Amino acid sequence: MSFESFHITTIKIFLFFAIIISSLTFAQKTDVIILFNGDKITGEIKEMQTGLLKLSTDNLSTIYIEWDKITEIHADKIFEVELTDGRIYYGSFQPSEKKGMIFLKGVTLENDLYLKYIVRITRIRESFWDILQGYIKMGVSYTKSNKVGELSYGTDVIYTTKSQRSELLLNSNFSGSEGNPTSSNNNVSFSYNKFLTHKWFWGGIAIAEQNSELGLNLRTTLGAAIGNDFLQNNKHFFNVVTGFSAVVEWYEGEPEAQTNLTGYISSKYQFFIYETPGITLYSFLNIYPYLTNFGRIRVNYTLDFDWQIITDFYWDMSFYVDFDNEPQSIDASTVDYNIQMGLKYNL
Secondary structure, three states: OOHHHHHHHHHHHHHHHHHHHHOOOOOOOOEEEEEOOOOEEEEEEEEEEOOEEEEEOOOOOEEEEEHHHEEEEEEEEEEEEEEOOOOEEEEEEEEOOOOOEEEEEOOOOEEEEEHHHEEEEEEOOOOHHHHOEEEEEEEEEEEOOOOEEEEEEEEEEEEEOOOEEEEEEEEEEEEEEOOOOOEEEEEEEEEEEEEOOOOEEEEEEEEEEEEOOOOEEEEEEEEEEEEEEEEEOOOEEEEEEEEEEEEEEEEOOOOOOEEEEEEEEEEEEEEEEOOOOOEEEEEEEEEEEEOOOOOOEEEEEEEEEEEEEEOOEEEEEEEEEEEEOOOOOOOOOOEEEEEEEEEEEEO
């Protein structure tokens, strides 16, 4: 990619993200939230997670309400409600006669649930845009003195039903300077999880990667695993996934692809501070110990920090590191790392 192409790509990606964000639509707002101080807010419940209820209103746009400040919810739509122990219920919200509880009216069952044990609320989706959850982020920098430009962008799209969860994740990083080839690191992955009991799940993952710093032209990964959401409340989330994967790699200077079987260990930790401004810390760790090329190990680690600017817009700072103790390309580095800053928009 030439330096001129780098600029053109940046403009195209920026316009693409702007069109997506501007095309989001709004539904009728009839849900009523009552706070402990007596305030009543009318809007449309989007979701509740990390201790914040996301509410779309006509007069205040999108607002976030701290979950422990809510005493009643009136909502006729159907929601999926998850508790700290992993149990899931479905129904609409009505006030409960019992203090500290909310009445969930299902199609066939009715339940009084303690508000403090609810960790996630998801609307049963109706329109196309309602189905989408996730984020879009982008960062751009340019230094005039040495004519170095950097571009990073990513998107995460999540689709959740009663029994399963699918996620499409894309991250790309480009760095270019006049007279030098562009350095790039690209990753796209698709994961599928089937929910079991007691917060267990099984699933599969498909990944495609490219990293010029490590001499990697293309790596494809196809794996299966089982995991558990060990910790989930309105401040923390932590899970561990383990399994096996088949890996095919094409390296710079190597005429033939390499095929290997690896183990797969992954963990995710999230920490939330929902007082204004909202802060979220994400930590992702993936470890691949090679079984057919014993002794080789790859590690991917990402640390992501989000600071809320206004409504759904966040200032995003992320750090990633890729490590391979036995890189398969001649003169390739064993480590590649990067620090990025930019803007993130939550869908």
